[in-house]
Amino acid sequence: MRVAFLGPHGTFCEQALRTLTPEVLGDALGDPEPALLPIPSTTAALDAVRRGDADAACVPVENSVEGGVPATMDGLVETPPLLIVREILLPVRFSVLVRPGITAAGVGSVASHPHGEAQTRRWIAEHLPAAEVRLTSSTAAAAAQVAAGEVDAAVCAPVAAAHHGLVELASGVHDTGDAVTRFVLVRPPGTLGLPAPTGADRTSLAATTVNHPGALLAVLTEIAVRGVDLTRIESRPLKDRRGEYWFFLDGTGHVAEPAMGEALAALRRRCTDVRFLGSYPRATVAGEETGAGPGPGQTVKDYTESAAWLAALRDGSGA
Numbered sequence: 001m002r003v004a005f006l007g008p009h010g011t012f013c014e015q016a017l018r019t020l021t022p023e024v025l026g027d028a029l030g031d032p033e034p035a036l037l038p039i040p041s042t043t044a045a046l047d048a049v050r051r052g053d054a055d056a057a058c059v060p061v062e063n064s065v066e067g068g069v070p071a072t073m074d075g076l077v078e079t080p081p082l083l084i085v086r087e088i089l090l091p092v093r094f095s096v097l098v099r100p101g102i103t104a105a106g107v108g109s110v111a112s113h114p115h116g117e118a119q120t121r122r123w124i125a126e127h128l129p130a131a132e133v134r135l136t137s138s139t140a141a142a143a144a145q146v147a148a149g150e151v152d153a154a155v156c157a158p159v160a161a162a163h164h165g166l167v168e169l170a171s172g173v174h175d176t177g178d179a180v181t182r183f184v185l186v187r188p189p190g191t192l193g194l195p196a197p198t199g200a201d202r203t204s205l206a207a208t209t210v211n212h213p214g215a216l217l218a219v220l221t222e223i224a225v226r227g228v229d230l231t232r233i234e235s236r237p238l239k240d241r242r243g244e245y246w247f248f249l250d251g252t253g254h255v256a257e258p259a260m261g262e263a264l265a266a267l268r269r270r271c272t273d274v275r276f277l278g279s280y281p282r283a284t285v286a287g288e289e290t291g292a293g294p295g296p297g298q299t300v301k302d303y304t305e306s307a308a309w310l311a312a313l314r315d316g317s318g319a
Contacts, residue, residue, distance in 0.1 A: 001031035003185075004045040004054035007038020010140035010160035014038070016088040016183040017058040028085045028185060029056055030192055041137050046075040049082060049188060056085075056187040063092075064180045066115045068234045068248065076186070077206050077246055077275050084204055084278030085195055086185040089285045094120055094173045095158040096128075097143055097166040102152060104169060107131050111142035112155035115181075120155050123173045128153070180285055186278070195280050197254040202231065204277035206246045207267055208238065216247065222266040223251060226259040227298030254279040258303030 006013040014036065022032035037054055039045040048054040061072045076082060094116060098107065110124060111134040117124070124133060131153065136142040139156035140163070146154045147164035154160070161168060195201075209215045223230055232250035253260035255276065267274050296302075312318025 001029055001034035001056070002037050002054045003029070003034045004037045004039045004048045004057040006042050006045055006059055006138055007040065008138070008140045008144060008163075009038055010143060010157060010163040011038075011138045012090060012092060012157050012181060013058055013060060013138070013183060014140075015157055015159060016060075016090040016181070017185075019088060019090070020086065020185070024086065028195065029187065040141075042069065042071040043075050046072075046078070046082065046186070049186065050078075050080055056185060057082075058088075058183055058185050060115075060181055061087075061184045062182040062232070063115050063119070064178070064182075065176050066118050068236075069115070070236065072184075073206075073234070073236050073246075073248055074239075076277055081189060081275065082186040082277075083189050083194070084184045084186050085192075085280050087202065087280060087283045088183040088185070089283045090181050090183060091285060092119065092174065092179045092181050093158065093171070094139075094155050095161070095171045096153050096155055096169040096173055097146060097158075097161050097164070098153045098169045099146060099149070100165075100167050102169070104128065107152040107169070109134060109151040110153040110155060111136050111145050111151045113137070113139045113142065116142075116155050119175055119179055120173050122175045124155070127170065127173075182283075184278075194255065194278070197256050197279075198281050200282050201252070201254040201257075201279055202250055202282040203253055203255055203260050203264075203279045204248070204250050205264065205267070206248050206275040206277060207271040208244060208246055208273045209271045211244060218270055219247070219267060222270065223249070223263050226263045227295055228253055228259055228263050252282065257300055258307070259298060259300075262303075 026032035042059045045057040049057045059072045060069045062068050110131045114135050116139045140160050142154035143156045143160035143164045145151045229252040234248045235245040238244045
């Protein structure tokens with residue numbers, strides 16, 4: 001089993017992937033100790049799975065400060081389909097790494113991934129005001145550029161120092177102390193099937209709808225009336241149809257459960273296209289609220305009993 005990830009070695013993506021225990025990896029991928037393959041970009045990592053060069057991929061999908069990762073969102077709705085089988089929430093802590101002997105006064109350029117730069121912009125402006133900011137494909141790529149002498153400093157994960165022979169000029173440089181990045185583990189649909197319901201799951205999907213007044217409201221209503229807690233909605237333009245959008249939706253629950261299943265079936269009727277992106281265990285970070293759960297009439301038991309009542313009406317045995 002080969003798992004591609006946004007590389008090179010030393011990225012937050014690799015750090016997130018390594019937080020998964022062998023038991024979790026074995027359940028999600030069928031292999032508790034897969035080989036890890038660093039890939040230069042998120043798009044390339046997803047493409048590697050589609051080509052069969054990797055069996056799964058770990059990619060960032062959302063940051064609590066900057067929002068969704070466009071390359072991942074766009075890649076998830078391409079074909080052939082990929083399914084999310086796990087999510088990982090990683091608190092992000094940045095360091096500024098330099099070559100040994102470099103001081104803050106000697107930093108004329110600093111590199112980072114766009115999301116890393118966005119989360120440390122104020123710190124850089126205050127502490128390295130003369131530095132030119134350069135954007136890279138990953139935070140670890142920025143560290144590699146420092147090691148090669150191409151830039152003076154990198155804003156990246158602390159673990160990158162060991163990979164590239166660098167030292168910390170500063171640590172904890174984020175502007176927002178509680179920033180969290182969400183990563184997803186994806187693989188093709190296949191013999192392993194979907195992760196089993198746990199009672200604390202998330203379902204992800206993408207949908208497009210006709211452009212007329214109330215169309216999006218109708219989509220959201222189908223979700224709301226079934227008591228599904230919508231935890232995220234974000235849009236991305238369709239590349240080949242100006243003025244039309246993919247709506248990326250995350251909701252609590254599993255497709256195997258009646259409420260989520262009914263919601264998906266309703267969206268399939270209403271929308272011009274629906275992509276099921278996966279049902280998987282919901283990850284949490286320390287101190288995070290998990291929500292109040294389904295309200296009256298919206299539990300699995302309620303749906304099961306109402307379905308049995310309707311079946312009895314239809315076959316004439318009930319009233």
